[in-house]
Amino acid sequence: xxxxxxxxxxxxxxxxxxxxxxxxxxxxxxxxxxxxxxxxxxxxxxxxxxxxxxxxxxxxxxxxxxxxxxxxxxxxxxxxxxxxxxxxxxxxxxxxxxxxxxxxxxxxxxxxxxxxxxxxxxxxxxxxxxxxxxxxxxxxxxxxxxxxxxxxxxxxxxxxxxxxxxxxxxxxxxxxxxxxxxxxxxxxxxxxxxxxxxxxxxxxxxxxxxxxxxxxxxxxxxxxxxxxxxxxxxxxxxxxxxxxxxxxxxxxxxxxxxxxxxxxxxxxxxxxxxxxxxxxxxxxxxxxxxxxxxxxxxxxxxxxxxxxxxxxxxxxxxxxxxxxxx
Numbered sequence: 001x002x003x004x005x006x007x008x009x010x011x012x013x014x015x016x017x018x019x020x021x022x023x024x025x026x027x028x029x030x031x032x033x034x035x036x037x038x039x040x041x042x043x044x045x046x047x048x049x050x051x052x053x054x055x056x057x058x059x060x061x062x063x064x065x066x067x068x069x070x071x072x073x074x075x076x077x078x079x080x081x082x083x084x085x086x087x088x089x090x091x092x093x094x095x096x097x098x099x100x101x102x103x104x105x106x107x108x109x110x111x112x113x114x115x116x117x118x119x120x121x122x123x124x125x126x127x128x129x130x131x132x133x134x135x136x137x138x139x140x141x142x143x144x145x146x147x148x149x150x151x152x153x154x155x156x157x158x159x160x161x162x163x164x165x166x167x168x169x170x171x172x173x174x175x176x177x178x179x180x181x182x183x184x185x186x187x188x189x190x191x192x193x194x195x196x197x198x199x200x201x202x203x204x205x206x207x208x209x210x211x212x213x214x215x216x217x218x219x220x221x222x223x224x225x226x227x228x229x230x231x232x233x234x235x236x237x238x239x240x241x242x243x244x245x246x247x248x249x250x251x252x253x254x255x256x257x258x259x260x261x262x263x264x265x266x267x268x269x270x271x272x273x274x275x276x277x278x279x280x281x282x283x284x285x286x287x288x289x290x291x292x293x294x295x296x297x298x299x300x301x302x303x304x305x306x307x308x309x310x311x312x313x314x315x316x317x318x319x320x321x322x323x324x325x326x
Contacts, residue, residue, distance in 0.1 A: 025246065025252060025253075026248070026249070029251075029252040031252070032252045032256050036223070036259070039263065041262045041286075042111060043115050043286070044262050044289050045258065046112060047115045049224045050101070050116075050224040051071075052224070053210065053225045055070065056206070058096050058203075060227070060231060063081075063087075063091065063093055069082075071293050073123070074119070074123050080094040080128060081093045094132040094133045095133030098126060099140065101120070103148065144204060151215070159216070160216075161237060163209075164244060165237045166212060167212075167229070168233070168240070170204075174201045174204060202233065206227040209228050209229060210222045210223055213226055226248070261324070262324070266289070281313055284299060289324045296314060297310070
């Protein structure tokens with residue numbers, strides 16, 4: 001059975017639905033989005049999702065790090081990942097992390113705002129970026145503001161092809177240099193055209209992918225881990241839209257597993273701890289699942305207790321049997 005959409009395109013509805021499977025990527029994304037709107041652990045998920053998104057962006061930018069590296073930085077154990085290794089990195093992780101958080105600066109979603117405020121209470125990303133990546137901020141700051149303005153623009157069509165076309169628009173806007181090739185003369189007088197690779201900036205508009213997916217209507221709130229892009233773009237928006245569909249399915253499935261693990265951790269805490277109604281230990285457990293390894297100073301700031309009280313709360317809350325808390 002063929003139907004014609006309002007914009008004139010036709011599609012076979014029965015062909016699309018006849019072979020639809022329960023693990024279809026779009027169905028998985030819908031499940032994740034629905035659960036996030038009803039889960040008591042959505043704030044923890046969003047907090048962890050920010051870190052996962054930052055790790056993916058760093059890999060795209062050529063500075064691969066791990067979630068544990070970010071945990072150590074946030075906990076105050078180390079400087080930003082790679083900052084003290086003397087590496088000739090193309091950009092600092094501190095600058096990438098700051099740009100990623102800036103995406104949520106104007107978030108209307110109160111859950112996203114509260115989790116962002118919590119993170120910035122224990123880690124000042126602005127100050128860290130200026131300290132460790134001031135040159136990167138000068139170079140990429142104006143460009144990021146242009147990327148963000150384009151990402152926030154409405155979509156005429158709420159489909160993945162429209163998102164893919166905008167990614168290509170951003171790629172063209174951020175392209176460096178007018179020339180795409182360089183002429184090289186060989187020793188016998190012949191000339192070859194060699195392509196000149198521009199400085200990779202896929203990470204910059206990958207930062208805006210979660211925002212664009214939200215604006216296009218795929219998610220009810222910005223899910224920061226949905227960066228989705230690979231190191232190099234495919235040949236066309238159509239090919240990218242197929243790639244995005246696969247990536248969305250994988251990311252949604254991983255997100256559902258992550259949310260389930262978080263909820264089970266909170267259930268274990270509730271089942272095996274005896275807390276008074278006024279105790280701040282349940283809130284501390286939530287914070288430790290989001291940011292494992294928090295030190296007493298950070299806990300004291302977040303919970304409004306003395307450092308000594310924070311140490312007592314940590315001793316009462318952290319157990320080796322709860323891997324997400326350590």
